Amino acid sequence: MFWRKKKRPLSDLSEEIESHLALEADQLREAGQGGNDADSAARRAFGNVTSVEEAFYERGRWLWIDSIARDVRQAFRLFRRRPAFSLVVIVTLALGIGANSTIFSVMNAVLLRPLPYRDPGRLAMLWQENSAHEIRQGRVSLPNFEDWKSGNHSFEELTFFGAQTFLLGNPGGPPERMRSARVSADFFPLLGVEPVLGRVFGEEEERRAEPVVVLSYRLWQRNFGGSPQAVGADVLMDGRKSRVIGVMPESFQYPFADTQLWEPVTAHRYWTTRDHTGSRSFSIWFTLGRLRNGVGFDEAQADMSRIASRLASIHPENRELPEIRVVPLRTQTTGSVERPLAVLLGSVFLMLLIACINVANLLLASGSAREREFAVRRALGAGRGRLAALLLTENLVLALAGGLLGLGLAGVALRGIVAYGPRDIPRLGEARIDGTVLGFTFALSVFTAIVSGLWPAFRTGGATVARSRHWFTAADRRVRDLLVIGEFAIALVLLAGAGLLVRSFALLERVDPGFRPDKLLIMRVDLHTGRTGEQQAAYFRDAVERVRSLPGVSTAAAVTGFLRSDPEDSVLMEGRPARQQPGPCADVVSGPFLETAGIPLKSGRLFNDDDRKGSTPVAIINEAMARTFWPGENPMGKRFRIWADQPWVEVIGIAGDMRRQGFEKQPAPQVFLPEEQRPDDMMDVIVRTSSDPMLTAAAVRKEIQSIDPTVAKFNVATVGEQIAEQSEDRRFQTSLFGLFSLIALTMSAIGIYGLMHFFVVERTNEIGVRMALGARYANVLGLVLKQGLTLAVVGTAVGVVAALALTHLLASLLFGVSPTDPVTFVGTALVLMAVAALACWVPARRAARVDPVLALRRD
Amino acid sequence: MPTQSSNDDKERAALLQGTLDLLILQTLVLGPRHGQGIARSIQQQSEDVFLVDHGSLYLALQRLEAKDWVKAEWGTSENNRKARFYQLTAKGRKQLTLKTGEWHRIVHAIARILTPAAEPEKG
Numbered sequence: 001m002f003w004r005k006k007k008r009p010l011s012d013l014s015e016e017i018e019s020h021l022a023l024e025a026d027q028l029r030e031a032g033q034g035g036n037d038a039d040s041a042a043r044r045a046f047g048n049v050t051s052v053e054e055a056f057y058e059r060g061r062w063l064w065i066d067s068i069a070r071d072v073r074q075a076f077r078l079f080r081r082r083p084a085f086s087l088v089v090i091v092t093l094a095l096g097i098g099a100n101s102t103i104f105s106v107m108n109a110v111l112l113r114p115l116p117y118r119d120p121g122r123l124a125m126l127w128q129e130n131s132a133h134e135i136r137q138g139r140v141s142l143p144n145f146e147d148w149k150s151g152n153h154s155f156e157e158l159t160f161f162g163a164q165t166f167l168l169g170n171p172g173g174p175p176e177r178m179r180s181a182r183v184s185a186d187f188f189p190l191l192g193v194e195p196v197l198g199r200v201f202g203e204e205e206e207r208r209a210e211p212v213v214v215l216s217y218r219l220w221q222r223n224f225g226g227s228p229q230a231v232g233a234d235v236l237m238d239g240r241k242s243r244v245i246g247v248m249p250e251s252f253q254y255p256f257a258d259t260q261l262w263e264p265v266t267a268h269r270y271w272t273t274r275d276h277t278g279s280r281s282f283s284i285w286f287t288l289g290r291l292r293n294g295v296g297f298d299e300a301q302a303d304m305s306r307i308a309s310r311l312a313s314i315h316p317e318n319r320e321l322p323e324i325r326v327v328p329l330r331t332q333t334t335g336s337v338e339r340p341l342a343v344l345l346g347s348v349f350l351m352l353l354i355a356c357i358n359v360a361n362l363l364l365a366s367g368s369a370r371e372r373e374f375a376v377r378r379a380l381g382a383g384r385g386r387l388a389a390l391l392l393t394e395n396l397v398l399a400l401a402g403g404l405l406g407l408g409l410a411g412v413a414l415r416g417i418v419a420y421g422p423r424d425i426p427r428l429g430e431a432r433i434d435g436t437v438l439g440f441t442f443a444l445s446v447f448t449a450i451v452s453g454l455w456p457a458f459r460t461g462g463a464t465v466a467r468s469r470h471w472f473t474a475a476d477r478r479v480r481d482l483l484v485i486g487e488f489a490i491a492l493v494l495l496a497g498a499g500l501l502v503r504s505f506a507l508l509e510r511v512d513p514g515f516r517p518d519k520l521l522i523m524r525v526d527l528h529t530g531r532t533g534e535q536q537a538a539y540f541r542d543a544v545e546r547v548r549s550l551p552g553v554s555t556a557a558a559v560t561g562f563l564r565s566d567p568e569d570s571v572l573m574e575g576r577p578a579r580q581q582p583g584p585c586a587d588v589v590s591g592p593f594l595e596t597a598g599i600p601l602k603s604g605r606l607f608n609d610d611d612r613k614g615s616t617p618v619a620i621i622n623e624a625m626a627r628t629f630w631p632g633e634n635p636m637g638k639r640f641r642i643w644a645d646q647p648w649v650e651v652i653g654i655a656g657d658m659r660r661q662g663f664e665k666q667p668a669p670q671v672f673l674p675e676e677q678r679p680d681d682m683m684d685v686i687v688r689t690s691s692d693p694m695l696t697a698a699a700v701r702k703e704i705q706s707i708d709p710t711v712a713k714f715n716v717a718t719v720g721e722q723i724a725e726q727s728e729d730r731r732f733q734t735s736l737f738g739l740f741s742l743i744a745l746t747m748s749a750i751g752i753y754g755l756m757h758f759f760v761v762e763r764t765n766e767i768g769v770r771m772a773l774g775a776r777y778a779n780v781l782g783l784v785l786k787q788g789l790t791l792a793v794v795g796t797a798v799g800v801v802a803a804l805a806l807t808h809l810l811a812s813l814l815f816g817v818s819p820t821d822p823v824t825f826v827g828t829a830l831v832l833m834a835v836a837a838l839a840c841w842v843p844a845r846r847a848a849r850v851d852p853v854l855a856l857r858r859d
Numbered sequence: 860m861p862t863q864s865s866n867d868d869k870e871r872a873a874l875l876q877g878t879l880d881l882l883i884l885q886t887l888v889l890g891p892r893h894g895q896g897i898a899r900s901i902q903q904q905s906e907d908v909f910l911v912d913h914g915s916l917y918l919a920l921q922r923l924e925a926k927d928w929v930k931a932e933w934g935t936s937e938n939n940r941k942a943r944f945y946q947l948t949a950k951g952r953k954q955l956t957l958k959t960g961e962w963h964r965i966v967h968a969i970a971r972i973l974t975p976a977a978e979p980e981k982g
Contacts, residue, residue, distance in 0.1 A: 008924075013917065013921075015943075017917065019936075020895045020917075020942075023895040024895050026938055027895075027899070045913055047912050047913060048914060049914070051914065052915075056921060
């Protein structure tokens, strides 16, 4: 093997040839030829010694590798000779490449890496929908599910499952609230995931409703320290014992990231008390399916639509959700983040292009400083291609160094993003620098080297000694002008995009939520089942009273879900024949809710002590409800009914609108009902404090804990925090986009500064002559500024056109501004011009201060 | 006497590719030799039909050495000059048998084609 055997040195061959020639001459002399004749005859017989030596040298090597090795050595020498230049190039490229690698790593983890299930491309979730009423992704009832399962021809398997919260008993402490998944025995085989420890349950256990559970990896680690003894141990769920039979792998987090255990769907108390009804409108189950081999999602959709229309025609309950939607699991999991990530990747790529342009400019400038070197190389016989290869190799070394540094930056940035990024981006935690990212970064570095080095390399190939004094031709200047124009155009696109996002964010911050979110604490309290309605109502009445009497608390109340509420399926208005769809959001309140939340009462009255069990059922509605269901009428005293088994409810008051479903959405019609009349077991206790809410939080938690320690509570948080969490995605995206465009802006400024600086240095002579002939300070200043600003203006104009064409890609991410918002565009253009003026100002002043005598003497 | 000029090239039958290797190996059967000795031996044994370009001889030797068919070490010639001596390896010996057999088959086949008497007459 050639890498083990020492290569025979060329000198050894030369020696052998010498010996051959001597031997041959000896022999010729023996045969009678005279002294010198014999030597030259021997040489003639041998032929061309040098060509043999060359052939020997070239054998087993590739010459181009040889010359690349030389170019690489040369590049490293240059690095040592011009550390500042190299460092600027490397850092510029590192910023561009690092940003790309970071976003790509996220994309790789979230979108590209396959889901951790067997053959995940064939998995889909199925939903009931009503597109006319914009009801998306509704769940399904058991009777409907059975019909789907038996009627379809597209799915190999279909399974249903539910999500439930439960209280995990802790010996010697309050129970903990967690999420479980209630699944069928065919759930695990359908996904094709094996447990890391123990086993999953089978059909027999499901049928017998055995209390067995499969733990999540996280719960196993946390509560059992990862011990194999966990299998066979008991856990206490809602006060009942269940036996642990297995542990799922760490990557398995289906259906929800916080699912802590899986139990047979039949094992839950609800299965016999509540779930297993024959009602087709009791739609609480999720559906997951695996497509038959070779069946596409479109085919499956057509198949299910056929079933849907049949079911809707037979069963009237199905008309509320008459359609079935098949959603690939991939889309279901990460579909919502595809666009934002693609936009981010696009933006960092534009930023990288700006970096490339700056590097190209730097290389051109450095090319002029090395003109003599190139001319000499040319004169010594280096071909055009050879010189271009030299420059490209130099650039490649710089780009790879930049890539390496960029990878380091990406590593740091990723850790920050995983730690502080939005929590609801699925699989974000898996983002890391792996082989794919390494390959991407390498490819990007090579791309960068070629893009930024191509023109300078091509340029340099033509260097000749004669031309070396007039390095820059008109063509060069045009190219450099074009580069700066391109740079500004790209910067404008990025800035405009960032501007639109920032403006959306600002508009969103200014949205009137309809309530006062400051100094408001929120804590979810779950009584769970096992209490009568009276007991539930009494608990919350007591809790609210106790909290209100705490120091630092001005008022408190309770509501079912303060910041989140889903509309009811339908509502029936008294005196109208048909139910209207969809219905309003309906929430139960206890205590002075409107006052605590800071929602104004527009007309009518608040709930009082007379609104209790047995008295006339009453409701306070919001203005959106009044507008939607009683347009042009006074709703006071009108009656409606949401649930068929409940009595008519009378409207006694109208409250202001409150944006509870997120600030980006219009306020939904809303009904508030008193807890005394319609008790609920899970409510958010909200507390308005008179000072910093977090100072009171501990006291509130302790007070509620003291009422009944077995009741599970979520953490106390401020409403402000929870609202910030809602806009976390947007904040994350806007700040990243903003950061990228700021870097792009800085790079463009450096780019135009560099160009103008060079322009001034190159024309020092001419400026000297102009000044000697009477040009003033202002004239020279104007000359340089005009030159630079013309480029900036052209670049900005090109950028505006490009941005107008591109920003519609952002449309779905904007709030309250159109993708072509004139304010943003004009503002962005002005910012860019101001930066350009500033960047040109320094070289312009330098030009204006040229001493004509010195300038003319320079040559 | 062995001289070579570019004019002669065209008139002389080019050594078949790989033939030189075979000839070198054959020359070494009798014992180690240095390069110049190999060249001379090939010429003499072929009754001067083959004029070996000494330069390409060394490239061929290098090739054989890389394949481990021959090994070489520096020694002293009969007339006390320093020379590099080549020697067949076991691998080289096996190759020689193999290539010689191959060569004979080729020669036989070509001879049959070139000698119409051995072929059935066509009508």
